[in-house]
Amino acid sequence: MPLFKKVLYPTDFSELAEVSKNYVIKLREAGAEEVVLLHVIHPLEFSLPQFDDPFALDVATIYAHLPEIEKEIIKRHEELMNEIESELREKGFKVDKVLVVGDPKEEIVRVAEEKNVNVIVIGYHGKGLLERILEMGSTAKAVIRKAKCPVLVVKKEFREE
Numbered sequence: 001m002p003l004f005k006k007v008l009y010p011t012d013f014s015e016l017a018e019v020s021k022n023y024v025i026k027l028r029e030a031g032a033e034e035v036v037l038l039h040v041i042h043p044l045e046f047s048l049p050q051f052d053d054p055f056a057l058d059v060a061t062i063y064a065h066l067p068e069i070e071k072e073i074i075k076r077h078e079e080l081m082n083e084i085e086s087e088l089r090e091k092g093f094k095v096d097k098v099l100v101v102g103d104p105k106e107e108i109v110r111v112a113e114e115k116n117v118n119v120i121v122i123g124y125h126g127k128g129l130l131e132r133i134l135e136m137g138s139t140a141k142a143v144i145r146k147a148k149c150p151v152l153v154v155k156k157e158f159r160e161e
Contacts, residue, residue, distance in 0.1 A: 004030060004150075008117040010038040010108045013080050016123035020154040021084065024121050025091050034094040036115045037084055039077055040104040074099070105142035112147055121152045 009024045011017040024035060077099060085095045096115065100107050112120050124140035144151050 004032050004119040006034045006036065006115070006117045007032050008036045008038060008108070008112045008115065008120045010040065010104070010111075010120070010122055011081075011084065012039070012104070013077075014123070016154065020121050020123040021087075023152060023154050024088070027119075027121070028091055028093065032093070034096065035088050036096045036098060036111065036117055037081060037088065038098045038100075038108065038111050039081055040107040041073065041077060041099070041101045042104065043101055045073060104139045105146075108139070108143050109146045112149055117149055119150045119152055120147055121154065123154045 004027050007024055007027055009021060011021065024032070081097050081099060085097055088095050098111055098115075100111070108120065108122070120143060122140050122143055124138060140151075140153055144153065
């Protein structure tokens with residue numbers, strides 16, 4: 001039986017998440033069969049207008065369009081997830097998509113437990129200057145601390161060998 005049969009791949013659609021996806025794909029060779037594809041929309045994202053020039057709008061206009069903004073954000077994220085799902089299916093994985101609104105640190109750990117995954121593959125940006133000054137924690141570090149399963153942390157560019 002494969003060690004990492006069911007993989008949780010949380011993505012924020014960043015370049016580092018793309019690199020992490022390459023590691024998920026390599027786990028197929030090690031017997032991984034299923035990927036739980038997770039995207040967590042932070043609640044604050046709904047408060048940021050998605051207009052060409054949000055500063056040209058007054059507060060009343062922004063609030064009047066908030067439901068449409070939320071729908072557009074969700075639609076855009078679903079489209080990105082569908083693209084990743086297709087790619088993973090082409091590689092032979094069974095894919096379970098999960099799109100939630102919440103704190104990524106909490107939701108990644110919750111979904112990992114709920115879906116009973118064997119490993120979480122997550123990118124880690126490392127500490128930037130501001131983070132070092134303020135000693136703020138990252139999502140990856142919080143997941144490592146709280147997860148009950150192994151966490152594969154991806155830090156660098158993926159190189160096919």
